[in-house]
Amino acid sequence: MDIKKVFRIKKYEMGWIRYVLTAVCVAVFIVACIILSYMAWVLATTVGSEFVAETKVFSYTVMALGFLLFFTGLIGWIGSTTETLCTLKMFLILTAICMAIEIGGIATLNIMNTQMDDIIEHGWAEINQGTRNLIQTKLECCGYDRSTDEAMSRQDSCFPEVHSTEGSIGAEPKETFEDSCKEKLKEWFEKNKVGWVTGLASIGALQFMAGVITIFIMYKVKTVKSSFLFSQSKFTELSEDRTISTKKSASQAKSIGKQRKQDGSSTKKRAQT
Numbered sequence: 001m002d003i004k005k006v007f008r009i010k011k012y013e014m015g016w017i018r019y020v021l022t023a024v025c026v027a028v029f030i031v032a033c034i035i036l037s038y039m040a041w042v043l044a045t046t047v048g049s050e051f052v053a054e055t056k057v058f059s060y061t062v063m064a065l066g067f068l069l070f071f072t073g074l075i076g077w078i079g080s081t082t083e084t085l086c087t088l089k090m091f092l093i094l095t096a097i098c099m100a101i102e103i104g105g106i107a108t109l110n111i112m113n114t115q116m117d118d119i120i121e122h123g124w125a126e127i128n129q130g131t132r133n134l135i136q137t138k139l140e141c142c143g144y145d146r147s148t149d150e151a152m153s154r155q156d157s158c159f160p161e162v163h164s165t166e167g168s169i170g171a172e173p174k175e176t177f178e179d180s181c182k183e184k185l186k187e188w189f190e191k192n193k194v195g196w197v198t199g200l201a202s203i204g205a206l207q208f209m210a211g212v213i214t215i216f217i218m219y220k221v222k223t224v225k226s227s228f229l230f231s232q233s234k235f236t237e238l239s240e241d242r243t244i245s246t247k248k249s250a251s252q253a254k255s256i257g258k259q260r261k262q263d264g265s266s267t268k269k270r271a272q273t
Helices: 003-014 016-044 057-082 085-111 116-126 129-139 150-154 181-191 193-272
Strands: none
Touching: 016 057, 016 193, 057 085, 057 116, 057 193, 085 193, 116 181, 129 181, 181 193
């Protein structure tokens, strides 16, 4: 009885639940790759003196969270595929750390009475110019605050797009967007509050579900492993008993053969006399 072969077959009896965990881990891994790719682009296009600035707390916090999600998704992906207790335990620990950081971050923002305006202001100060240009084009705004951000008025993204007509040459407009991005961003977040709040809540729910599924799979793996180890010990005991009984039978048969041989030789001697 090959216990490893049997256990390898038995582990697929987890059914669809292990595929749910794999899908969640793959999703977390992809989200982490997107976050890390974007933050790498932001930092790569940042001026050298600003790259190591102490004020970039937001950027480096997001990078750290991205790395944590990256390793969480990768280890969970491996653990859900191989169903090894070591990787499953590590994934469970990393998931708990992620949830603790997220809950702690929300609690810290509430304790510090941080407003949406403060978050938008810090985010705007740390993103690169490419992201600012994209925001200004999509939201039709110019600069974070028009009263203090006069340099942004010279950016191309601050001017409305002009479509050339037949017989005319499209010239750059003289007037920029009137609204500041501060108000536009605040308005966008308020308007789409249901969407991004639901998205953040869904991430937390998926992490919690992944943790519960991991605990269940770990319990099943331990149960299956212990049951087969018990079966292996019983099989070994039965094999030993059979070996002992076989040896006894062989020795008994050998002694009976010797006895018969002795009886035959004694009978032959009597016949001769």
